[in-house]
Amino acid sequence: MPIDIELVENHLTIPMPESDRLIFDDSRRITGPGMIWNRRGALVDILVEDFDRSDVVTAWQTEIARVLHALGWQDSETNFRIFENGVTLLISAPTDLLYSAVFVIETSWHLTAHKLLGSASEDFDKLVADLRAVIALEENPALIKLQQAADAKAIDILSDDDFVSLGHGRGSQVWGVNELPNPDDVDWDRLHNLPVALITGTNGKSTSVRLATAIGEAAGLMSGSTSTDYVKLGDDILDYGDYSGPGGARMLLRDRRLEIAFLETARGGILRRGLPLFQARAALVTNIAADHLGQYGVNTVEALAQAKFAVARAVSQDGVLVLNADDPLVVANGLGFERSKCWFSLDADNGLVEAARAAGEACCWVDDEAICYYDGNDVVLQIATEDIPITMGGNARFNVQNAMGAIGLAKAMGIANEAILKGLTQFSASPDDNPGRCNEFDVRGARIFVDFAHNPHAIAAMSSLLEKLPARRKYLLISHAGDRSDEEISDLTKGAVGFHPDIVVIAELADYLRGRALGDVPALIEKQCLASGVAAAAIRHAASPSAGVADILGNIGAGDVALILALADRDRVFELIRAAQH
Incomplete structure (x- = not known):
């Protein structure tokens, strides 16, 4: 039946x-x-x-x-x-x-x-x-028989309400849930797992996924990725939407064109359904910071770290866990997992990196503004941070960390050094390569940065980057959704104004009031701006992010710098900026 x-x-x-x-x-x-x-x-x-x-x-x-x-x-x-x-x-x-x-x-x-x-x-x-x-x-006894046979051969089995598949990508086969074969009738010789990496953390997930995918493409592999934006295989977008959970992974891993995969793995998907697979070649934890607390019994940042570290459970016995040695919560949780690890740090003297080198284990660090990768025997890869476009000449330290994480994944997945260097140097901060993540535009000699940062850690990182840049005047566009608490809105705003903007444009998000009245969130933002030392005369209001961007574009000039925190109206924001470039 x-x-x-x-x-x-x-x-x-x-x-x-x-x-x-x-x-x-x-x-x-x-x-x-x-x-x-x-x-x-x-x-x-x-x-x-x-x-x-x-x-x-x-x-x-x-x-x-x-x-x-x-x-x-x-x-x-x-x-x-x-x-x-x-x-x-x-x-x-x-x-x-x-x-x-x-x-x-x-x-x-x-x-x-x-x-x-x-x-x-x-x-x-x-x-x-x-x-x-x-x-x-x-x-469904047929499913159990198939799973037992697959487990015996260490081949991943992915199942959902409609389909069951064995293996990944080019090594996969898919059947309807009511049309499963007897294990003896399966051509096991053509089924196998692919190199798959799971990427999680609070910030940097999407950038790390896209950068690692670019490295896979530089190696000549049909590379696929899932993220909060889409499922992508080569140049094809399989579907748009938030696919940072198991559904997106299954969609990608069942495509027989696929040769290597990088899966963004968000907190929500982990807590709602668990991980999409049991056999990953590598996993990366970028960092841990407070975000989306209070859901599914995860009320503290320590609990959030435990949730993120679910990715370690899916790393195969011969796989590698790539970890940020500069993040205390990553360190505290990473030490407890007995898998091969690749620690990375901005500091060559980091204790975990030094211990890894002494023990002949893989690790990655920055020395004299060059990233160095040690394979357990020797430094086999070096690249100046300024040669990696997304680091903004080495100033975007969070993207230096993302680059090290991507290197660790690529080495764990067997990609050659030449392809890694090619991918790192060709991947840019443009909206085409990395939409919404530290995208830079030149408008009449002004530098405009657009980022989708939405938590204090990410916003503070962007603010820190702009603080280092010389500027005649500095502009900020800021907005927040109404489901944030008053305290969260204050903390987010405090981080955003950390680069001391001369003009702050506060935008209303009319479609994201989420229980608040019009004007409530802008008022909270303005209150914190004033408390942080922004002059009242320097604060402007806009009915939407696109209206705020239009205001900034009408005033900005050569030598100016602007940070656009575009949490909504994103396509229109990009259209306005591109139009201003001509």
Whole structure:
């Protein structure tokens, strides 16, 4: 009988008791390695008030054990994470029963919550009977056989609601979920994994992905990438949108033209579904800074670091973890993973880099404004930072770090030095190569920088870059979305004005009010500008980012510098700047 995933997904509704002390926040399938472990399965997030969270976990462990025993799921494992205001509860499950696993863990929480609240739950035997019914609808023995055969050969298997694939790119084959072959009928000799890298961090992900992809292309390989902007293979955009999760990865890795892949791996995708694959040749963690806290039980930057480091769980035994030795949270988390590491640092005297060199391990550093890569025996690659266009003559230190990360990935993936140097020197800060990331334009002798930076770490980095540049006058265009807190808006603004702009244009984001009234966010921005020493006469307002850019373009002249933080209206912003160049 064909499997109807829509029927399975909507087959049950597990009732939850209404309580402001035990709030059922979310449940979801986990299809790959994640923040807590490297199992497929399901989880629930529970917000807890007036209960000891450890007691909640203990009560749940009793109830999930009852449910798993009744179902005969003796191989299912359990896990949990306690966070500041709640708990995350997890179970592992077979690949073919992930929707059922969600119902199983929801049922266990139904029983737990009623027990803790002292209320009556649904009949246990009926709950189990309902679970058995949905399991019968979803189970797919052919998928399990195929997975077991693939695991034995260390070949990645990617599955979703509609398709199952083995291997990557040119070494892949795809079948419909209801049309799976017997493992004996698969031509295993033509299936294999490709060099795939996972790139994560708070900032620099997209730039690192694009730079590493350019290096792959310089090596003559059909290179593909996923990012928050699109899925790209060679010169083809497969689709536009935020594809920094498993869906974009599957789209790319199933394209038989692909030879090497670089996957942007964002926090949201990791926490919602887990990683897209179990066999990566390398992973890069660029940095860790506060951003999007308060979601999925990740309330602190330390927890965010743990989530980002899920990428390390997917690195193969012979793979390499490329890590920023200048970032304390990257260091703290990276030391605990037993994989080959390539530390990189802006400082040749960094202790981790020195230790790696002494131990004969790969590492990368900057010495006398040249990036040096050490392969464990000798320095085999050197390049002056000023020869890498995205570093802005070495002044954009965050892009010097991104270049070192890309070098570490490229070496881990077997790319020759000549191709690495070619890719580094040909990749530019233009909107064509790296849209929205430190894009520079010359307008009537003025230097205009456009960046999509949206968190304090990224904005402060851009401000630091512009502070170093000589300028007759400095302009800033700034705006923020309404879903930021007052404190976050103040912090973002404080970082942005760090390069001491002479003129600040504050733009309204009318399409991103998100619960605030018109004018609320600009007023908060202006308040912080004044507190940071910007003169009231130097502050202007605009109805939109494009209107703000038009204002700046009408006044800017030779020797001036402008930073455009374009969080919306981006295409129109680029159009206006390009038109002003002619």
